[in-house]
Amino acid sequence: MKPRTIPLQYKTFSLLSIMSLLVFAPPVYSQNEFKLKLGAKGQICLDCHETLKQTLKKRYVHPLLKKGECTGCHEPHTSSHKSLLTTKDTKLCSSCHQEVLPEEARSSHEVVLQGKCQTCHDSHGSNNKSILLKSGSALCFDCHKDIEKNVSEVRYSHKSVVQDKGCLNCHNPHASVKSKALLANEVPSLCNTCHQTNKLSFQKQHMNYPVTTANCISCHNPHGSNNRGIVFDVAHAAVTKRKCKECHQSPTSLKTKQQGTQLCRNCHRKMVEETFDKNRVHWPLIDNVGCLHCHGPHATKEKKLLKESVINVCGKCHSDTVELQELSKKNPNNENLCEPVKTGNCISCHSPHAADQVLLIRQPSVSVDLCGRCHEWESHSTHPIGDKVLDPRDKNLTVECLSCHTACGTGNNPAMMTFNTTYELCIQCHPERRR
Amino acid sequence: MSCASNAIQNAEDDHMNKLSRKIKLLVFISAVLIVELFFLISFAGAVVKFRYITSLYRDDAGSAFQQPEGVACNNESALIVADTGNGRLLRFTFEEGSVRTGTVEIKVDQQSYPIKLEMNSKGEIFTFDRKHRRITRLSPGGQFKGYFDLTGLPSPTSYVIRSFTLDMNDTVYVLDILSQRVLVLSPEGKYIRQIQCPENYGFFSDVAVDFKGTLFIVDSVKGVVYSAANSAASFTPFAESLKEYVRFPASLATDRRGRIYLVDRNGGSILILGQDGSFLGRQSGLGWKEGRLNYPSQVCINNKGEVFVADTRNNRVQVFEMVE
Numbered sequence: 001m002k003p004r005t006i007p008l009q010y011k012t013f014s015l016l017s018i019m020s021l022l023v024f025a026p027p028v029y030s031q032n033e034f035k036l037k038l039g040a041k042g043q044i045c046l047d048c049h050e051t052l053k054q055t056l057k058k059r060y061v062h063p064l065l066k067k068g069e070c071t072g073c074h075e076p077h078t079s080s081h082k083s084l085l086t087t088k089d090t091k092l093c094s095s096c097h098q099e100v101l102p103e104e105a106r107s108s109h110e111v112v113l114q115g116k117c118q119t120c121h122d123s124h125g126s127n128n129k130s131i132l133l134k135s136g137s138a139l140c141f142d143c144h145k146d147i148e149k150n151v152s153e154v155r156y157s158h159k160s161v162v163q164d165k166g167c168l169n170c171h172n173p174h175a176s177v178k179s180k181a182l183l184a185n186e187v188p189s190l191c192n193t194c195h196q197t198n199k200l201s202f203q204k205q206h207m208n209y210p211v212t213t214a215n216c217i218s219c220h221n222p223h224g225s226n227n228r229g230i231v232f233d234v235a236h237a238a239v240t241k242r243k244c245k246e247c248h249q250s251p252t253s254l255k256t257k258q259q260g261t262q263l264c265r266n267c268h269r270k271m272v273e274e275t276f277d278k279n280r281v282h283w284p285l286i287d288n289v290g291c292l293h294c295h296g297p298h299a300t301k302e303k304k305l306l307k308e309s310v311i312n313v314c315g316k317c318h319s320d321t322v323e324l325q326e327l328s329k330k331n332p333n334n335e336n337l338c339e340p341v342k343t344g345n346c347i348s349c350h351s352p353h354a355a356d357q358v359l360l361i362r363q364p365s366v367s368v369d370l371c372g373r374c375h376e377w378e379s380h381s382t383h384p385i386g387d388k389v390l391d392p393r394d395k396n397l398t399v400e401c402l403s404c405h406t407a408c409g410t411g412n413n414p415a416m417m418t419f420n421t422t423y424e425l426c427i428q429c430h431p432e433r434r435r
Numbered sequence: 436m437s438c439a440s441n442a443i444q445n446a447e448d449d450h451m452n453k454l455s456r457k458i459k460l461l462v463f464i465s466a467v468l469i470v471e472l473f474f475l476i477s478f479a480g481a482v483v484k485f486r487y488i489t490s491l492y493r494d495d496a497g498s499a500f501q502q503p504e505g506v507a508c509n510n511e512s513a514l515i516v517a518d519t520g521n522g523r524l525l526r527f528t529f530e531e532g533s534v535r536t537g538t539v540e541i542k543v544d545q546q547s548y549p550i551k552l553e554m555n556s557k558g559e560i561f562t563f564d565r566k567h568r569r570i571t572r573l574s575p576g577g578q579f580k581g582y583f584d585l586t587g588l589p590s591p592t593s594y595v596i597r598s599f600t601l602d603m604n605d606t607v608y609v610l611d612i613l614s615q616r617v618l619v620l621s622p623e624g625k626y627i628r629q630i631q632c633p634e635n636y637g638f639f640s641d642v643a644v645d646f647k648g649t650l651f652i653v654d655s656v657k658g659v660v661y662s663a664a665n666s667a668a669s670f671t672p673f674a675e676s677l678k679e680y681v682r683f684p685a686s687l688a689t690d691r692r693g694r695i696y697l698v699d700r701n702g703g704s705i706l707i708l709g710q711d712g713s714f715l716g717r718q719s720g721l722g723w724k725e726g727r728l729n730y731p732s733q734v735c736i737n738n739k740g741e742v743f744v745a746d747t748r749n750n751r752v753q754v755f756e757m758v759e
Contacts, residue, residue: 393723
């Protein structure tokens with residue numbers, strides 16, 4: 001008897017049907033992926049991980065743990081990630097909580113960007129809301145110690161910082177779509193939610209100047225201060241003496257009487273004249289912004305009313321140099337990095353207003369007058385140096401500190417040398433020593 | 436025999452046909468390659484390089500330069516150096532790759548710290564003094580002819596000069612950092628028009644103009660060059676931020692072909708851009724040896740393709756030749 005053969009088209013159809021079933025069929029195993037015994041789900045992990053039993057008793061527990069869905073985050077058997085996590089710990093939380101970091105955020109918390117959620121949250125459970133490690137500002141102060149110090153030491157504190165939600169009264173913990181510095185809203189809108197600007201007392205405090213749309217933090221320290229009205233600790237005398245008219249026109253307008261340095265010159269005449277007497281005035285000092293490129297007009301937390309720390313102020317324009325300084329600081333070969341470079345104190349060597357020398361260097365001789373202030377020994381007892389020692393690379397140059405070193409830092413080169421190794425440096429002038 | 440010769444003849448014809456087809460193919464490929472090469476050269480912009488020629492260190496009397504910041508040149512072999520640290524100008528004649536003797540020292544009481552130089556079509560020298568922040572006009576021989584005062588300015592009438600330049604018609608362009616604008620002035624200093632600088636700037640350091648009258652300004656902080664076509668009312672970005680290539684571009688110059696030369700002071704190099712803003716190369720680099728630059732300040736290019744650079748912190752002026 002001849003065996004019955006199945007036509008090819010039927011064979012193909014059957015094969016395709018089986019394949020489609022395999023591809024599109026619902027994962028029947030999902031109901032009990034690990035083939036657990038009845039009643040084992042949510043219990044079996046706790047048999048060994050007993051501390052989690054205590055965690056489950058806490059006030060706030062992660063919903064997955066509560067439901068016994070440990071496999072929402074952990075692999076039961078093996079994993080390429082620590083704690084048997086299903087994915088890298090810095091990416092795990094964001095796989096469900098994408099809303100934490102909106103795409104249009106204007107500012108984002110660094111730890112959120114890095115995916116280090118456990119800096120603030122206990123991933124299983126906590127007695128604090130949102131399974132936070134600590135409640136209120138105490139959590140923030142674990143990292144932001146400078147703010148904690150300021151808040152605890154100041155004479156006049158900002159109520160918002162010490163009451164209710166603490167930092168979260170003004171800041172969003174993850175990101176802000178509305179403002180920088182994680183602020184929940186733009187200043188002054190944020191301030192105006194508590195401070196009623198239409199009150200007579202408010203207007204009187206501000207000498208009737210129209211400050212309702214001004215930037216409040218150009219005068220007030222939102223974290224508290226030793227000055228009344230939480231005006232920043234370093235305040236312009238005209239502000240503390242309430243002499244707004246020294247600079248501003250009538251209280252109907254915030255417009256200043258003059259532009260740029262011209263205005264400041266009215267009081268700081270001697271300093272401005274000495275500055276203008278130098279060969280090289282720092283250009284920004286004489287443009288339309290003038291002194292206010294670097295200094296705050298009202299109050300700041302930095303000495304000399306600087307808007308920020310020296311390195312940050314200088315770095316706004318000279319980011320290329322500050323980049324090298326940063327690299328030099330991080331270089332492990334630079335343990336003995338020049339102190340002003342280490343601390344970012346640019347004005348130790350440069351005169352910020354004006355100087356007679358190129359690069360606004362304070363002293364005419366870099367080697368003896370400038371570097372010699374700290375490196376006295378090297379100014380006389382070192383490689384031949386000084387006005388009588390010619391640089392073989394250039395007959396118009398003499399050997400000085402900057403012949404071998406770059407004072408602002410040289411990135412990854414050790415000892416602020418202009419070359420990567422001592423050998424490379426030395427053979428520039430001593431080619432006969434080339435190996 | 437005749438059959439054999441016919442066969443040979445046919446084979447030869449076949450061979451010749453194949454050969455001629457091959458030659459035609461080769462000619463076609465070569466033509467395509469030549470056309471491609473032509474397009475590449477025409478539209479991509481030729482790479483420009485500097486070849487070092489010489490360095491100038493001192494005047495005829497042996498007095499060394501001290502931190503020269505300005506340099507001006509023309510097509511008649513004149514070369515003026517602003518020897519800034521010594522508060523003087525020096526006039527050289529630069530011919531056939533070297534300086535002729537007979538340097539003229541120009542020292543006038545009205546300027547003490549010259550940092551930028553330009554020459555007009557009559558050979559007059561315009562200097563910008565950093566200490567006094569004024570432009571001085573000198574005769575070709577170096578006699579003081581007066582300050583270049585700006586007249587007829589619309590409000591605001593006050594200004595602070597950061598830099599200036601001249602075009603082929605001797606029109607003067609002044610970068611005013613008090614009102615963030617470029618003032619266009621007649622050769623006598625009479626106001627013609629002004630172009631406002633773009634907003635959201637870092638700091639504008641220099642202004643240049645090319646042979647077509649297109650103006651360029653450079654924002655040193657953001658590393659952006661802006662341009663304004665002749666008679667345009669505003670500046671627009673000429674190229675993307677060049678921060679990738681430069682550290683602190685502080686000076687600009689153009690050549691007769693409309694290329695733009697951007698002097699990177701902190702990086703010790705010169706960036707060359709094509710007329711369309713394309714990157715044509717970065718020349719030299721930070722260093723002390725001849726051919727290298729340390730805090731260069733001004734560059735001047737003449738029609739012969741000679742490039743003069745005020746190599747400020749190396750106390751010299753370096754001369755390069757353009758190689759394409």
